[in-house]
Amino acid sequence: MRILLTGADGQVGQALGLVLAARHTLLLTSHTSLDISDYRSVEEVVRARPDLVIHPAAFTHVDGCALDPDKAYRVNGLGTRHMALACQRLDIPLVYLSTNEVFDGTATTPYHEWDLPHPINPYASSKWAGEQFVQQLCQKFYIVRIAWVFGGAHNFVQTVLRLADERPMLAVVQDEIGNPTYAPDLAAAVGALIQEPAYGIYHFVNEGYCSRFEFAHEILRLAGKAIDVQPITLAEYKRASTPPPFTPLRNFVGAIDLGITLRPWQEALATYLMTLAAVRRA
Numbered sequence: 021m022r023i024l025l026t027g028a029d030g031q032v033g034q035a036l037g038l039v040l041a042a043r044h045t046l047l048l049t050s051h052t053s054l055d056i057s058d059y060r061s062v063e064e065v066v067r068a069r070p071d072l073v074i075h076p077a078a079f080t081h082v083d084g085c086a087l088d089p090d091k092a093y094r095v096n097g098l099g100t101r102h103m104a105l106a107c108q109r110l111d112i113p114l115v116y117l118s119t120n121e122v123f124d125g126t127a128t129t130p131y132h133e134w135d136l137p138h139p140i141n142p143y144a145s146s147k148w149a150g151e152q153f154v155q156q157l158c159q160k161f162y163i164v165r166i167a168w169v170f171g172g173a174h175n176f177v178q179t180v181l182r183l184a185d186e187r188p189m190l191a192v193v194q195d196e197i198g199n200p201t202y203a204p205d206l207a208a209a210v211g212a213l214i215q216e217p218a219y220g221i222y223h224f225v226n227e228g229y230c231s232r233f234e235f236a237h238e239i240l241r242l243a244g245k246a247i248d249v250q251p252i253t254l255a256e257y258k259r260a261s262t263p264p265p266f267t268p269l270r271n272f273v274g275a276i277d278l279g280i281t282l283r284p285w286q287e288a289l290a291t292y293l294m295t296l297a298a299v300r301r302a
Contacts, residue, residue: 021214024049024070026056026103027077031172032117035203036074039211051077056099065106072214075103076117078147085143086260092146100150104157113160113219115210120167120198120225122148125264130229133165133221133273141261162213163221167269168235171203171292180236181296184245194233194251197266199225202288212280222274226285229268238286242293 021044027033028048040046047068054061056077065073078096079085085092100116107114121144122137139145154161170177183190201224209224230238233251240247254265274280282288 021045021071022069023047023214024065024068024073026054026073026075027051030076030080031169031175031203032076032166032206035171035207036076036210039204039207040074043211049077056102057094059098059102061099061102062106062109065103066109069110070112072113072115073103073107074115074117074210074214075100078117078150080143082121082141082143082263083260085146086141086262089142089146092142093149096143096146097149097153101153101157104154104161107160108157111160113162113214113217114154114158115162115164115214116150116154118151118163118165119144119147120165120267120269121264122151122165123264123267125266127266130268130270131223132270133223140264143261144264160217160219162210162219164210164213165221165223165225165269166206167199167201167225167267169201169203169206170289176200176232176235177239177289177292180239181243181245184240184243184247187247189248189250190236191250191252191257192233192236193254193257194231195253195265196232196263197229197268198232199229199268200235200285200289201225201282202285202292205282205288209274209280209282213274213278216278218278220273222280223269223271224274224280224282225269225271226282226288227271228284228286230285238289239293242290 024047029050124138139148
């Protein structure tokens with residue numbers, strides 16, 4: 021297939037590019053080559069004549085979205101509307117990468133694909149706006165909700181490792197729960213998904229869930245860094261955004277219908293840390 025990939029220079033976009041390049045012709049775009057927030061991007065995509073659009077590009081700085089909601093809605097809401105309009109014009113499928121944060125975090129068990137979103141911060145609301153535009157404008161779409169992605173140069177894992185080298189002690193939130201998700205595993209799942217015209221909503225996250233505190237503890241254990249980690253609460257960690265406290269996703273539809281599963285997050289994290297260690301040795 022001829023696939024147009026937005027946000028190709030981002031953490032998810034880079035992983036998708038590496039996975040998909042072996043089987044498809046890729047049209048790679050970034051914010052410098054395709055301004056998705058501009059309505060004229062519709063015509064640019066139409067002129068490129070892709071067979072499929074995969075759209076991970078987003079304003080993902082959650083606190084930045086809280087400080088500038090209009091930008092969040094321009095990029096994450098209208099930007100997705102523009103990609104959906106282009107796909108509508110071309111009559112091709114759209115893959116939209118959304119987020120676990122569309123849920124409010126009041127559940128006590130992981131969210132299924134059919135559970136009703138209720139976003140509680142501007143980032144989440146803007147991504148939920150994108151989901152609605154996709155469903156309103158496209159007949160052929162895959163909405164893929166993801167969470168706590170790591171695998172690139174800037175993510176929670178890298179931050180924990182950096183701070184562990186700079187500080188004698190770390191304080192990490194213990195009451196925010198989610199699914200750590202390895203970008204290459206996510207990309208492989210999306211690559212499998214687009215082989216089937218099984219349109220709809222999917223939750224692709226690594227198996228299992230944990231708190232930020234537990235995640236940090238496992239990062240440091242696997243990295244062999246002996247440093248004290250103290251648990252704190254969301255209320256103690258002051259920030260511009262209000263994250264939902266409990267948003268693990270359940271990959272039910274993809275696993276049951278298509279057999280697409282992702283390995284446990286602990287195994288994926290171990291692979292990532294080994295990759296980082298190999299890069300440092302090279």
